[in-house]
Amino acid sequence: MLNFSREKYLKVTGGALELREEIERVVDKVYEKGFKNIFLIGSGGAVATFYPFEFMINSTSTIPAYAEIAAEFVLQNHKQFSAESLVILSSLSGTTQETVAAAKYCKGIGATTIGLTGEYNKPLADTVDFPIVNFAENDFASDSNQLILYLLTFKLMNKNGDFPNFEAFAGQLEVLPEKLLDAKEQFEAKAEEFAVAFKDEPYHMVVGSGNTWGRAYSYAMCVLEEMQWIKTKSIHAAEFFHGTLELVEEGTSVILLKGEDETRPLMERVEQFAEKYTKKLTVLDTKDYELEGISEEFRKYLSSIVTSTLLQRLSVHLEDKRNHSLEIRRYYRTVAY
Numbered sequence: 001m002l003n004f005s006r007e008k009y010l011k012v013t014g015g016a017l018e019l020r021e022e023i024e025r026v027v028d029k030v031y032e033k034g035f036k037n038i039f040l041i042g043s044g045g046a047v048a049t050f051y052p053f054e055f056m057i058n059s060t061s062t063i064p065a066y067a068e069i070a071a072e073f074v075l076q077n078h079k080q081f082s083a084e085s086l087v088i089l090s091s092l093s094g095t096t097q098e099t100v101a102a103a104k105y106c107k108g109i110g111a112t113t114i115g116l117t118g119e120y121n122k123p124l125a126d127t128v129d130f131p132i133v134n135f136a137e138n139d140f141a142s143d144s145n146q147l148i149l150y151l152l153t154f155k156l157m158n159k160n161g162d163f164p165n166f167e168a169f170a171g172q173l174e175v176l177p178e179k180l181l182d183a184k185e186q187f188e189a190k191a192e193e194f195a196v197a198f199k200d201e202p203y204h205m206v207v208g209s210g211n212t213w214g215r216a217y218s219y220a221m222c223v224l225e226e227m228q229w230i231k232t233k234s235i236h237a238a239e240f241f242h243g244t245l246e247l248v249e250e251g252t253s254v255i256l257l258k259g260e261d262e263t264r265p266l267m268e269r270v271e272q273f274a275e276k277y278t279k280k281l282t283v284l285d286t287k288d289y290e291l292e293g294i295s296e297e298f299r300k301y302l303s304s305i306v307t308s309t310l311l312q313r314l315s316v317h318l319e320d321k322r323n324h325s326l327e328i329r330r331y332y333r334t335v336a337y
Contacts, residue, residue: 001188003316006181012140013177016147019132020170023148026130027155030112035086037064038156041073041106043098045222046090049145051214052304053153059262061162070102083110088152090115092141094122103127114152116145138326139312142218143180146305147173154301168295175293176302180309183289187310194282195317201280202231204253205244207270209237210263211303212286219257219311227326228318237266245273252278257311258285259303284310 038057040050047069054067066080070089073081087106091099094117104127106113115128118135125131132152136144150173158166198204204224208216213236220234235244248254254274258267274281286299286306294302319326331337 001184001313001316002192002320004184004313009140009143009181010177012134012136012144013147013180015134015136016144017151017174017177019134019148020151023132023151024155026114026132027152027159029130030086030114030156031159033112034084035112036082036084037066037080037086038153039073039078039081039085039087039106039111040065040067040090041070041087041099041102042090043070043096045142045218046092046096046099046145048214048218048222049090049142049149050088051217052211053149055210055213055261056301057153057157061157061160063157063160063162070096070098074098074102074105081106081109081111085109085111086156087111087113088116088149089113089124089128090117090145091124092118092136092138092145094119094124096124100124100127116148142308142312143177143305146308147176150301150305165297169298169301172294172298176291176305179289179291179293180306183291183306184309184313186289187284187313191310191313191317192321194314195321198253198280199318199321201253204230204232204255205235205248206232206255206257207235207237207240207267208257208259208307209266210259210261211300212257212259212267212307213237215304215307215311216257223311223315223326226329226332227315228322228324229330237263237270240270241273248274248277250277250279253280253282254278255282256284257307258283258287259300259307260286261300261303 050067054065057065089103100123113128114130115124117124157163206216206220217234220232224230224232286303
């Protein structure tokens with residue numbers, strides 16, 4: 001695979017899974033203290049990674065969950081937030097200004113805080129009650145964070161009596177990194193074909209729903225816009241027919257991220273429409289990937305990470321074919337704002 005290190009990928013994802021024992025100890029301590037709801041707080045790609053977990057908690061558990069954008073949250077005076085809330089924050093660098101400010105705000109209220117980050121001795125890890133640290137860089141950070149969140153949020157739900165099959169689920173996560181590698185390899189040729197065909201495309205629509213909505217949101221904003229400077233709109237499939245459909249023409253690039261959760265019919269409806277009105281339809285469907293060793297009952301929860309791992313290959317090939325590094329920025333962490 002182009003610009004890919006299998007060893008590095010397995011080290012990062014393996015490092016996330018090795019945190020299981022630590023994560024379960026944290027969950028035990030959190031339950032010993034007690035909490036009445038969960039807040040998932042981050043900025044940009046971090047909060048986007050939380051969106052599928054908000055969806056999964058609210059559709060699986062009786063624990064109320066709220067995914068919030070850090071900068072808005074500290075100004076909102078959210079009436080469901082209190083000292084009895086459990087807060088999970090995420091910042092790979094551990095220095096994201098808005099997320100660190102949110103962590104300090106939550107600590108000031110007295111809420112229990114957990115921080116997902118890539119390094120100790122950084123502001124986020126130093127602020128929260130329970131730092132959960134696995135080193136990763138931008139290329140594989142999403143998969144790392146999602147593996148940690150599967151272990152963390154599903155154990156929380158298990159302790160609450162909502163997800164009795166946690167042991168089986170967590171056991172199957174152990175084989176997932178290898179199966180994600182298989183999915184990457186299966187997708188590689190398609191990723192290159194997309195990059196060749198769309199390297200000069202000026203505008204994309206990225207559509208998702210349920211467990212893939214966060215991926216649609218983050219891929220549009222954090223990759224195609226931030227890293228490739230391509231105008232892109234993320235659209236929720238449930239909202240596609242309330243405005244955005246009017247912009248679809250024969251030459252409009254529409255990228256659909258189809259998962260396997262309860263919202264799949266929403267994506268199928270958009271797909272049926274797009275097939276009629278554009279010649280530039282791209283569909284990433286998690287059902288196309290076998291994931292040997294993963295039970296059918298758990299596949300719907302994994303749509304987010306499967307989609308994420310495929311999109312990583314799309315990014316690498318776009319970088320190559322467009323001769324535009326994924327690391328270059330004009331403004332982000334470059335100028336004062």
